[in-house]
Amino acid sequence: MNMGIYYFSGSGNSLHVARELQKGLPQTTLIPLVSLLNQPSVVTTGDAVGFVFPQHGWQMPVMVDEILQKFELHSASYIFAVATRGGTPCRAFLEMEKTLNRKGRNLDAYFVLTMPGSTQSLIKTFHEKINEERIARLETEMLTRLKEIVRIIRSREAYHDENLDGVDMPPVNHFMEPLVLSLARLAESNFIFYSDAKCKGCGICEKVCLAEKIKLVEDHPIWQKNVKCLNCFSCLNYCPEMAVQLKSSWYFKSYTPQNGRYHHSQITADDIAGQKISPDPVSG
Ligand SMILES: Cc1cc2nc3c(=O)[nH]c(=O)nc-3n(C[C@H](O)[C@H](O)[C@H](O)COP(=O)(O)O)c2cc1C
Ligand code: SF4
Ligand code: SF4
Structure with missing residues (x-):
């Protein structure tokens, strides 16, 4: 019984989450997805496999999706994913399910965690979003939620997080959503x-x-x-x-x-x- 957690992290949020998960899940190896970029295929050996990554433009980072396509997950009887985000709606797991379904697999459990946003320095309201008090509150809330996530993963339960809407945001018009997702990808490719x-x-x-x-x-x-x-x-x-x-x-x-x-x-x-x-x- 061992577990591999594959992660990607830019400002450290997802790596911190992966490390905290590892503390609660025995016999778990953390594997950076970036280290697998040039491999033609990735063959898992663990009976459980997890993915931890930041949300980019409401979705999985492009790189995570590209690597996921190279995964052979035959060893895994349980697959889970954790997305960390700044607070917009999360559509990452829909995409992930599509890629896994093409391999005849699906996500047994997925979770979203709200953390300080790594792109907040771009926006005018930076100091409202990133200040010590808010960072400390989000960390406490995240660690509390993580205890429950560890329990769910340890007992290999099915779990589909229902809190995928935006935090402190009005609901999104579903007709506009594909446009938002495409524009986000376009913006990212031009930074x-x-x-x-x-x-x-x-x-x-x-x-x-x-x-x-x-x-x-x-x-x-x-x-x-x-x-x-x-x-x-x-x-x-x-x-x-x-x-x-x-x-x-x-x-x-x-x-x-x-x-x-x-x-x-x-x-x-x-x-x-x-x-x-x-x-x-x-x-x-
Ligand atoms: C290019 C980019 C796009 C992002 N897009 C979103 C987004 O659409 N929604 C959101 O809530 N957070 C977004 N974020 C914020 C990150 O998802 C969030 O801060 C995450 O916890 C960062 O994790 P990391 O430090 O492991 O990279 C984005 C960050 C980056 C760098
Ligand atoms: S150039 Fe791109 S890949 Fe390199 S550190 Fe900056 S954002 Fe990341
Ligand atoms: S931009 Fe200059 S100061 Fe900043 S990390 Fe790069 S080399 Fe160092």
Whole structure:
């Protein structure tokens, strides 16, 4: 009886959740999805398999969906997923079910956890959304919920989280939803990052870049155009000088130059960069 939890994390929220799950679930190995990017297929060995990832544009991150398609899940009699999010509606599990159904599998359990948003530094109301009091409250609520999630997973129960609507948001018009999902994907594929005069050439952005897109040239980061971004926002959130900015575009104004940054307090830049290294031996 062993379990593999496959995770992806940009500002540390999902890695923190994966580690907390591991504490409550014996014989569990954490496997970073980024370390599997170049593998032609991923064959699980655990009798239970979990996925923990951030919600991107109401959905699974593109990279998670791409890797999921390569999974062979014959060993697993129980499959679960946990999405962490900032607070919009969650449609990630619909997508995930579609990919799993094509393999003759489905999600036995899925859960959504609301945490501080890793893109909040883009928006005008950053200081309302990201402040110590709110971060502490969300962490306490998340840990309480996680105890129940651990119990459900330990007993291999079926569970479909019903709290998939937005937090403090009016319900979404179902006719508009496909448009919102497509626009979110379009926006994500066009994010442009740059470093400003505060950059000290420390190289942390290059280290945490999960796509190896950033290269330091003469002590300045270059975002290589020919490398696909994973939209993890680690470069933006882990730069100690807050020198990484997101460029405004015709469809949104970026407030990153005015705002602070967010990453989970228990997850370091080394932890984020560690996702590029496969755990040895890979099991689960
Ligand atoms: C590119 C991108 C898109 C995001 N889209 C959403 C979204 O649609 N809804 C939401 O509630 N949160 C969204 N978020 C916030 C993250 O889902 C949330 O902060 C998550 O906990 C981050 O986890 P991580 O630190 O493990 O990456 C987005 C974050 C990023 C980087
Ligand atoms: S992490 Fe920030 S300060 Fe360090 S090299 Fe990158 S942009 Fe410059
Ligand atoms: S460029 Fe930034 S957002 Fe894109 S993969 Fe690298 S660290 Fe993540």
